[in-house]
Amino acid sequence: MSIGQREKATQKRVIKLFAQELGYTYLGDFTDRSNSNIETELLTKFLTRKDYSPVIISRALKELQDAAGDQSVNLYDLNEQTYKKLRYGVKVSESVGQHKITVQFVDWEHPLENDFYIAEEVTIKHKRPDLVLYINGIAFAVIELKRSTVSLSEGIRQNLTNQRPDMIMSLFATIGLVLAGNDSEGIRYGTTGTPEKYYLSWKEDPNAKDEVSAAVRAQIEAYPLRLDKNLISLCRKERLVEFLHNFIVFDSGTKKTCRPNQFFGCMAARDFVQRHEGGIIWHTQGSGKSLTMVWLSKWIKETVPDSRILIITDRDELDVQIEQVFAGVSEKILRIRRGSELIQKINDTSPVMMCSLIHKFGKKNRNKSGETDYTGFIEELKRSLPENFSPKGDFYVFVDECHRTQSGKLHKAMKMILPKATFIGFTGTPLMKTDKETSLEIFGPYIHRYKFDEAVRDKVVLDLRYEAREVEQNVVQQERIDAWFEAKTRGLTGVAKAKLKQRWGNLQKMFSSKARLGQIVADIVFDMETKPRLHDGRGNAMLVASSIYQACKFYELFQETELKGKCAIVTSYEPAAGDIRTETVGDDGETEAVKQYEIYTRMLNGKAPQAFEEEAKEKFIKQPEQMKLLIVVDKLLTGFDAPPATYLYIDKSMRDHGLFQAICRVNRLDGEDKEFGYIIDYKDLFRSLEKDVADYTSEAFDCYDKEDVSGLLTNRLDKAKEQLEDSLEALRALCESVAPPKDMVDYYHYFCGANTEAFDLDELEENMLKREQLYNLSASALRAFGEVSGELQEKYHYTVDQIKAIEKEVTYYIKVRDDVRLASGDYVDLKKYDPDMRHLIDTYLSADPSRILTSFGGATLVELLVENGIAALKDMPSSTPKEQEAVAETIENNVGKEIVEKTQSNPKYYEKMSALLRELIEKRKNDVIHYEEYLRQIVELVKKVHKPESGTEYPADIRESAAKRAFYDYFDGDANVAIQLHEAVMFSKQDNFRGNKIKERKIWRAIRAVVKDDQKATELLALIKEQSEY
Secondary structure, three states, rough: OOOOOOHHHHHHHHHHHHHHOOOOOEEEOOOOOOOOOOOOHHHHHHHHHHOOOOHHHHHHHHHHHHHOOOOOOOOHHHHHHHHHHHHHHHEEOOOOOOOOOOEOOOOOOOHHHEEEEEEEOOOOEEEEOOOOEEEEEEEEEEEOOOOOOOHHHEEEEEEEEOOOOOHHHHHHHOOOEEEEOOOOOOEEEOOOOOOOOHOOOOOOOOOOOOOHHHHHHHHHOOOHHHHHHHHHHHHHHHHHHHHHHHHHHEEEEEEEOOOHHHHHHHHHHHHHOOOOOOOOEEEEOOOOOOHHHHHHHHHHHOOOOOOEEEEEEEEEEHHHHHHHHHHHHOOEEEEEOOOOHHHHHHHOOOOOEEEEEEOOOOOEEEEOOOOOOHHHHHHOOOHHHOOOOOOOEEEEEEOOOOOHHHOOOHHEEEHOOOOEEEEEEEEOOOOHHHHHHHHHHHHHHHEEEOOOHHHHHOOOOOOEEEEEOOOOHHHHHHHHHHHHHHHHHHOOHHHHHHHHHHHHHHHHOOOOOOHHHHHHHHHHHHHHHHOOOOOOOOOOOEEOOOOOHHHHHHHHOOOOOOOOOOOOEEEEOOOHHHHHHOOOOOOOOHHHHHHHHHHHHHOOOOOOOOHHHHHHHHHHHHOOOOOOOEOOOOOOOOOOOOOOOOEEEEOOOOOHHHHHHHHHHOOOOOOOOOOOEEEEEOOHHHHHHHHHHHHHOOOOOOOOOHHHHHHHHHHHHHHHHEEEEEHHHHHHHOOOOOOOOOOOOHHHHHHHHOOOOOOOHHHHHHHHHHHHHHHHHHHHHHHHHHHHHHHOOOOOOOOOHHHHHHHHHHHHHHHHHHHHHHHHHHOOOHHHHHHHHHHHHHHHEEEEOEEEEEOOOOOOOHHHHHHHHHHHOOOOOOHHHHHHHHHHHHHHHHHHHHHHHHHHHHHHHHHHHHHHHHHHHHHHOOOOOOOOHHHHHHHHHHHHHHHHOOOOOHHHHHHHHHHHHHHHHHOOOOOOHHHHHHHHHHHHHOOOOOOOHEEEEHHHHHHHHHOOOOOHHHHHHHHHOOOOOO
């Protein structure tokens, strides 16, 4: 293939590919004929072969043509009504009163039983799509081709123009796939009505195990060009039929098709479904998890006999969203609102599809210790099932956000109700640390993964720009704080004092002084006026606060700024007067709970929290100018329908799932001018972020065998059982010396002292070790029981009575612990100290304006060094040799990258720069020069690399033109020849000469006349093509 091959030549090559490689029949050039999206002759031939009578064929054709030819509706409705006839067939009879039969226009079950055709230049009115693909004479796909030097965006725009009502909209009534491509960029595809920014690129999944995918991978090996590979991938007969039948959806006014990750995720899941095996689909946030659920559930419903689908979430708003998504694509799904209703529906034969909250599997019983009583709950559940209870149908349970909803005990309840169900977990974040064990054990192995780095590469989500900011906080009067502690903690035991000091340390760590919050508020207000997309009202921001109280403090501060009325708090908090009943502590001030209640109530202004949240979210998405900032804590950061934002301000220590789901709020695509998601981080989470991105894209545990997974859980449970037994044994031994009859008073005597009216302080001190043992062992027993209780009966063959006895013993020791802690004074009610400590923090901690710690956005490091010299490095740590080395390597990598990128435009100059860089690195590594001198020299080199025109190496009439500089260097400093060449190029070059052989030849002749050498003229032409000024 030659460079810039003409479209017609590419078109002929593609037709040959379809005919010879894919087995399509070439119908010819359709320029001079009357064309339609339904070629009745070809369709009649197919239907006759399928043994339909001429009368039936005639009537079925009329129904299809009426639907496809309807001029009274828009393209979306036209597509939808036609697609239904094509996918489900039409019911017709030979004559009135006779039994109706369904006529199928495509044999969807046996793709290779259909007739596949391709035609070129299919002219309708004055428009001529390059290629049209037909199945049985029905036009199902349109392809626009461009030469390799013309962007395929032009092809996309051409397709979009053709779909307009005043153009050839009628052709697109039957079309399922719309493609545009060229040799250099491959294919981008969408469906009718897809806006340009949502056209997709195709990529084969190297791990796909289905037969067609394996055959496609083998087939494309022989084709080097991306265009050919993509066309084989999308248009191989079986693949095209699969796409059209199972991966087109009409979603609330938008017709959609699938991304590669959704396609391969569903294909992989089918294999698991057919084997009745569960697993996990991990598709990174923002890559279309909800539609993957829709397509998979539709396939199960239509393919698996007696199948029923239950979609489980763990939060009410996700439950609502799932109901809306399915309603949007005209799939009936019943939202279950009560546990009894769920049991009843599972016991009935309908509905086929349901969604429910996981907690509908029963109320969370709580025993006296405050722990969830899962054993009791499962027993109660068994008793409450109707006598004749038996799940009807073959159940498939989809668990959304499965990293959260997979609590082993609740899953146990689900398995008890649906013992034969297949469980498939969906998550947008990787499974980390302890989750891995439980999730893999419960659901089984990964079915399919689509990770963050893949989604960025495929432009499904945006890359991130990150900036760490620091608001420094200083303790201004430490002696005041010390004095306060002395006064307030007189008479407290050592344990209670330690608790209070720990609380103070935690409060300090929360960085919640009013001055500090004020600086963050000032930062955000400043950004709203200056940052891209924020200042023009097209973008918006979220602020993640560390607690609901802190969110309220932020909100209060924003009320004094121009963001008043344009920001809101969205959290799970619903203010109720009962919340503050025990919170008033006297004249010392209000606790956080009271303050929080008051601020939230003022903000809601009489509205119900749910209604207020919906209104705020709608404005945030649809009118960002009216709702520029949402302050959140956890809510809205997760779930597939959380609103996207442009900027995310983080003032909360976050990690793992929480951190990733927050990040994924800002990397959603949203218009051409949104190139990045911006994260501004006041907690310097970056080190953890860097680690977590590695987690997110790592290949962790992708080769788990089932046996290994079982082993994981067994070991974990064995350890918990062992810990439970050891803790109880140690507690029994510890309490053995308590005098009979072991009433509470006997425990007080043993753990605190003889005089229960007023314990002797020395005695309290002496018994402190025993008390600490009691506290630690009882907590350990409680944790271990919580971990293993759900498995004691089935795995370790305990009877229900034995489990109840253990639970009773654990609860008993917890009660002893609580009573002893209160009696000894070791328990301190921290609430009453909170107003004082809050006052201390606001009074004695001052905050400086934020400074940027790290920034990967805006200017590159090279640009900063050119503009600011060594001053650009002032914020980079360099006090130790190791830090200095890290700074040096960072600069060298950036400079080296720039040299590589620019070498083609002036090889001789940048080879010289490369040699200077190597020499400088050598000097640094061998300690020939000091760090300060190294920095001075590297900054000089950076300037030469980035702005060659800034030095004195070039004559004045050469300096300002990159092309003249390249010629000057090529001829070893001959200014006259450089100027002559530049003039020759300017005189001979025509627009868009690159890739056009005739135009390039004209330039070659002009420079050949100057240099009198064919070889040099060819080399110089290559150099000219690299110059942006031409």
